[in-house]
Amino acid sequence: MSHDPAYNFAYLDENTKRMIRRALLKAVAIPGHQVPFGAREMPLPYGWGTGGIQVTAAVLGPRDVLKVIDQGADDTTNAVSIRRFFNRVAGVGTTTRTAEATVIQTRHRIPEQALTEAQILVYQVPMPEPLFRLEPRLAETRRMHALADYGLMHVKLYEDIARxxxxxxxxxxxxxxxxxxxxxxxxxxxxxxxxxxxxPALQLFGAGREKRIYAVPPYTEVRSLDFEDHPFRPHRADAHCALCGSRSSYLDEVVTDDRGGRMFVCSDTDYCETRQASRQEDAA
Amino acid sequence: MAYVAVKGGEQAIGNAHAWLAETRRGATAQPELDVAQIEQQLGLAVDRVMAEGACHDRGLAALAIKQAQGDLIEAAFLLRAYRTTLPRFGHAAPLDTGRMRLRRRVSATYKDLPGGQVLGPTYDYTHRLLDFALAAEGGAPEAAPQAAEGLAEAPRVTELLAREGLMRRERASEDEPADLTRQPLAFPAGRPARLQNLARGDEGFLLGLGYSTQRGYGNNHPFVGEIRQGRATVCFTPPELGFEIEIGEVEVTECQMVNQFHGSKAEPPQFTRGYGLVLGRGERKAMSMALVDRALMAGELGEERAAPAQDEEFVLMHSDNVEATGFVEHLKLPHYVDFQSELEVVRRMRATAAAPQEVAE
Amino acid sequence: MMRPGFTDPVLDAQSCFRAVLEAMSRPGRVQRLAAPLQPPAPLAPATAAVLLTLVDAETPLWLDAGDEAAEWVRFHCGCPIATTPAEAAFVLATGTPPDIAALPQGTDEAPEAGATLVWQAAALEAGQGWRLSGPGIEHEHRLRVGGAPEGFRAAWAAQRGRYPRGVDIILCAGEAIAALPRTTRIEEG
Structure with a gap:
């Protein structure tokens, strides 16, 4: 496969790629720290994955196999649009199979199947600042990160618990x-x-509009904030997938009529399809 | 139950694009609009797209307007995305707007002044009555008498005041100005980054903010010292030549507001200036920019900073319509994973809230 | 005559970057470069590839590699040459590396402004030598860096006290690349 000759490989010019690559290396070296970068205007709107796209474009090579998901699904319109973009400007192979991908760009989900050391997960990030609802000023949140002063966030979570x-x-x-x-x-x-x-996989985060890149290296401790008496508990709908029967995957609720009818299906389409296929094989 | 996971995003996109192309063209019984017509006859739209798209190319701006069906923010976005792919040869020398060839020059602070007042091609004193003759395809208007371009001597109003010691002089700086297209904003941003940001900023946003200062939210007693519109020469020093050459000219609008300043411990009472400079003919934007620029100087001048227009981070982070439109409009992308998690939480919270009552019953 | 840079500047830079990214993500694992380069002495192919991949007009470089190498780097990368390591974004050491405490450390607000030291070592061998732990490492990686100066480990340990400020290291030897981000703990093997 070849890429559109009207554009440089993976769209970005080499200066821009170098700038992003330098930011990525610093991001990996300082896990969780938001590194400012000179995000460029992309041919897709801000807020639609321009940060993730720039990170992917700086990372991607011709031997990579790219998977793009939005809401866990490969066939949501924005995922389709981004996959087509890279197919055109980088000519890379694409896949919907989590296991086959070397680079996975995602919006809003982590695949159900455990990722490996041979994979890179690129997150599209609309708002990189975890404190923005409590303190919208960047000058102030920068200072808070510098001092590791996160009391405000603990107070907010504790107020939640109290209320x-x-x-x-x-x-x-x-x-x-x-x-x-x-x-x-x-x-x-x-x-x-x-x-x-x-x-085990490297996790990279790109926020285009806010012009920040950050990263979590493999095997790095990532702890959801909680309290001893109120430990973090992940939640999912208390149901099973109507298509593959999974009781452990994250589910989308689908409204089937206007009389309260609803069903649940896996949000991760590749996971769900793989399970459905293996069930059919078992049945055959 | 007949539920099939939503498929066919690819086909849906293809169909949407085809429908969009058809809608853009409109009824084919009408002749197709050509880009040169837009460039010539929708000139102010072209100018706005060049300013907010940060790219001086009338033809490309006209094409963007055609492609965007006249949606000027969409057109500015198209032009910005294109400009990012262009190679960068170097930096032009600062424009000398003092020597621009003027089409229009008005001052509100002096009845007459060297160089005179030149109204130029303005809507200012038109009566806003729909001109039905235009709908009837009125043909070419008669040639207008014109002022000779490039008025010999048109010194700046702000300079006249400065010579008298009444206008605060801006300090010249040899520092390399920040480049918004390369480095993300950091705060405090400094005036060069601020002016770059405002010059690309959304006209409507700046208009609203400028207006708010007039209504008392950060008022700074503005007078239009001078608005000048015309063509300024662009100069560039190619590294291989080593000396400056003229490479062309750009049409710009400049506005200098004259504002009162009560003085501080360090400085006597004097006038200060708010500055606006916009690519093309963007007078409303240049004036709004000048008001906002002056409001943002509150910090430097030791004035109280309480109004939105005086808040540097607030103004600069929200002025860019390409950023703003993307993020506002991204809300229409699927969010059902997040919404599902919110549903679960709200249901749990309701269950928790209901539980004690059940016990009591 | 000026020796050439990458044969394919786009794809060679991409594959070298992936090797460096992998090295930085998994400290102590040694990556091998595919792109054949014949840079002027004393630059090793890996060192030259890392510079071509990461250094440009926006990154002042300090180097101890002599005039011919400096000319080659400046020609291919277009980078300004810093007069002292303290003013450089990238510091290339082909001999004994400078004291890391003397390089830019960044600030607590902008730790990413800490320098990157490209250290051309005599040899790099995984599976022996120092015991590395920290982000990117599941249990423990081992790395032997040939010619590491006396006192380096102490300086590195001292840097941890300044975290998140600090210097990150890209190690090169022949066609091999490894990295030590500032988060890595080093213990004697």
Missing amino acids: HGHISTAYSYPVMVGGRYLMSPSPIPAFDNPKMHRM
């Missing part, structure tokens, strides 16, 4: 990385947070 009996944050649930940096895991459901802990 609701438990923490009300359901996604973008903040984590401590390597015991030093408070980090936004991107808007993945809290259910996915434990997968980040000591993951």
